[in-house]
Amino acid sequence: MKIPFIDVNNQNHLLKKELLNSLKGVLESGDFILGKQVRLFESEFAKYCDCRYAVGLNSGTDALFLALLSLGVGPGDEVICPVYTYIATALSISYTGAKPVFVDIDARTFNIDSNAVEKKITKKTKAIIPVHLYGQPADMGTILAIARKYKIVVIEDAAQAQGAMWKNNKNQWKKVGSIGDIGCFSFYPTKNLSGCGDGGMAVTNKKKIYERLLMLRDQGRKGKNRYLHYIKGYNSRLASMQAAILRIKLKTLDRENKLRRENAKFYSKLLNDCGGITVPYVSASLRHVYHIYAVLLNKSRKISEQLRRKDIYTSKVYNLSLHLQPAYKELGYKRGDFPVAEKISRDVLCLPMYSQLSQKQIEFLVNVLKKLV
Numbered sequence: 001m002k003i004p005f006i007d008v009n010n011q012n013h014l015l016k017k018e019l020l021n022s023l024k025g026v027l028e029s030g031d032f033i034l035g036k037q038v039r040l041f042e043s044e045f046a047k048y049c050d051c052r053y054a055v056g057l058n059s060g061t062d063a064l065f066l067a068l069l070s071l072g073v074g075p076g077d078e079v080i081c082p083v084y085t086y087i088a089t090a091l092s093i094s095y096t097g098a099k100p101v102f103v104d105i106d107a108r109t110f111n112i113d114s115n116a117v118e119k120k121i122t123k124k125t126k127a128i129i130p131v132h133l134y135g136q137p138a139d140m141g142t143i144l145a146i147a148r149k150y151k152i153v154v155i156e157d158a159a160q161a162q163g164a165m166w167k168n169n170k171n172q173w174k175k176v177g178s179i180g181d182i183g184c185f186s187f188y189p190t191k192n193l194s195g196c197g198d199g200g201m202a203v204t205n206k207k208k209i210y211e212r213l214l215m216l217r218d219q220g221r222k223g224k225n226r227y228l229h230y231i232k233g234y235n236s237r238l239a240s241m242q243a244a245i246l247r248i249k250l251k252t253l254d255r256e257n258k259l260r261r262e263n264a265k266f267y268s269k270l271l272n273d274c275g276g277i278t279v280p281y282v283s284a285s286l287r288h289v290y291h292i293y294a295v296l297l298n299k300s301r302k303i304s305e306q307l308r309r310k311d312i313y314t315s316k317v318y319n320l321s322l323h324l325q326p327a328y329k330e331l332g333y334k335r336g337d338f339p340v341a342e343k344i345s346r347d348v349l350c351l352p353m354y355s356q357l358s359q360k361q362i363e364f365l366v367n368v369l370k371k372l373v
């Protein structure tokens with residue numbers, strides 16, 4: 001049985017009629033740039049995240065970059081982020097001229113080790129970017145407390161976690177993105193809420209930040225005069241075509257996430273009794289949306305290869321943490337500096353995870369995997 005790691009077009013096929021209709025509308029209207037579809041998607045996505053404002057952008061990377069700029073981060077500043085994440089988290093910091101300061105991860109959740117954050121704070125620290133990795137919210141309680149204590153801002157990297165939730169100490173459930181000062185999302189085609197191309201969004205409850213983000217994404221423009229530029233902004237607008245697609249897919253996001261959660265539960269039930277495999281940590285105060293279902297095992301690379309020979313496709317996301325990336329050589333880190341991240345990147349194996357994955361496929365995969373392990 002062939003089991004792909006992901007099929008980015010699966011959901012698009014199911015929604016094809018509706019998607020084509022909506023794209024036809026945009027095509028016929030000629031309303032391509034910051035038009036009605038973008039405005040509607042922004043207000044629908046803001047509402048979905050329980051935030052006042054949302055700004056459609058051309059990628060998740062730009063959402064993080066412009067979020068940092070909107071908060072005044074720049075050369076000479078330091079920004080704390082986990083060492084085990086997609087490189088865009090750190091790149092967005094580097095683009096501003098600030099320095100990314102890496103923190104090791106928690107061995108159970110693979111999210112930033114919130115207890116190790118405080119030690120990395122210096123007079124130069126301006127912001128923390130916790131990443132809700134694989135769709136699981138980071139330990140926001142501890143991170144918010146540190147941010148308040150040192151008067152630094154929190155930008156959530158929620159690129160992988162649309163719809164995930166975190167429970168605060170008053171027992172209130174909060175959508176990721178609405179917890180810190182700004183929440184950043186990616187709509188890259190593999191994401192739980194995915195476009196047919198690049199796309200991103202920044203959400204916030206703060207009007208000043210919102211207004212700054214609007215200018216930053218549109219070459220510094222504000223208001224009706226197209227040729228009056230208040231700041232040196234960027235071209236980072238979400239395309240109307242993508243917004244039209246994303247509006248349709250947003251309506252299915254909760255159902256998609258529910259199916260992912262059911263698939264994860266089924267995987268974990270079948271794998272739980274298998275010595276040698278650690279299944280993802282589940283907490284009652286978090287709602288994980290399983291952008292990725294990651295297990296830990298010895299010889300994960302070899303097993304991934306053996307599975308591939310049986311037509312079962314897995315991935316090692318991420319097989320090299322940021323401190324060992326050639327792109328970050330200048331920071332001077334070496335092997336052994338972040339032992340947890342290094343162990344996880346060695347042992348991680350990400351299994352196929354999508355809403356259309358059937359229980360039959362999961363059972364088949366688990367049986368093959370158990371034999372190999």
Ligand SMILES: Cc1ncc(COP(=O)(O)O)c(C=O)c1O
Pocket residue numbers: 059060061062085086088089131157159160185186187188198199200
């Ligand atoms: C954790 C994380 N941050 C940021 C990004 C960047 O998003 P994009 O690819 O839309 O620029 C991604 C996307 O892969 C991501 O997974």
